[in-house]
Amino acid sequence: MDALELLLERRSLPKLVSPAPQGRALENILKAGLRAPDHGALTPWRFIVAVDDGLQRLADILVAAATADNADEGVISKASKAPFRAPMVITVVAKVSEHDKVPAIEQIVSAGCATHAMQMAAVAHGFGGFWRTGNWAYHPVVKKALGLSGDDEIVGFLYIGTPNCVSAKVPQRDIDKFVSYL
Template identity: 50%
Template sequence: MFQAALRAPDHLWLRPWRFLVVEGERREALGRVMLDCLLRRDPEADETVRAKALNAPLRAPLLIVVLADITEHPKVPAVEQRLSAGCAAHAILLAAEALGYSGVWRTGNPAYDPEVVAALGGSRDEEITAFLYIGTREGTAKTLPAMSTDDFVARW
């Protein structure tokens, strides 16, 4: 999965990404980070919201946090670095599927909270691109809405 991530398109090979593996009991520690940061953002958060934050990382056996390391560059604007990190995240999801696992990309408020980045050991230049939840699918895959490529593709 990580080999796939390292093949993300990457303008001028900046390698603007890294990956944190959170599994086992470390998911509980991440849940405590989620809760602490929630309470800093919203001290009034009710019990349901608190419990959701605390337990969020327990929804899958493996979490991969994709971090984008955004630097000033004359030729590679920040958006391209963020896109590269997004491609890396997607590569991980595709590789997980190819290996017979399943994955979901989640963000939400914790992903955009600099305190969460700091608690994960990230620098000020780093952003959370994705919390990837990886595991084995339980039950059957959901039915996906039918889409036609005609609705999205045109000849110009």
């Protein structure tokens, strides 16, 4: 698959099974994230990879957040299962620092670009992925458990694994509805 086809046919796949990327493939996925646009060379991202026992630790963190909110059993149950929707979850963190020329929003967008680059690299290696946020990405219990501080933000949870479904056709959008020229 060439780069243009990869970008034009991008699709999230929600059903992912083992194996997850490892070795050279995982290294390339992480390196792709490190190539995200980075105004000021701040490297405003960190990647927390959960596989195997790490998925259970992530589930425990999500359950702790739901419990702290006095959530009902349905929400707690959903939190306990969320990380197991794929054999790997990469939590992408925007490490936001005070900078006179690079505002926080640019640092967060840079981390978002890193997430997208990693998803595309996973697909290039034959894996699938989907990017989720939800309430857990903004929850103080989750942030604390994952070591975030200050203005750090979780940009998303990138689920990666081997596709276990057929991708639906990518919708073709009319560019005229989204583009204007000055």
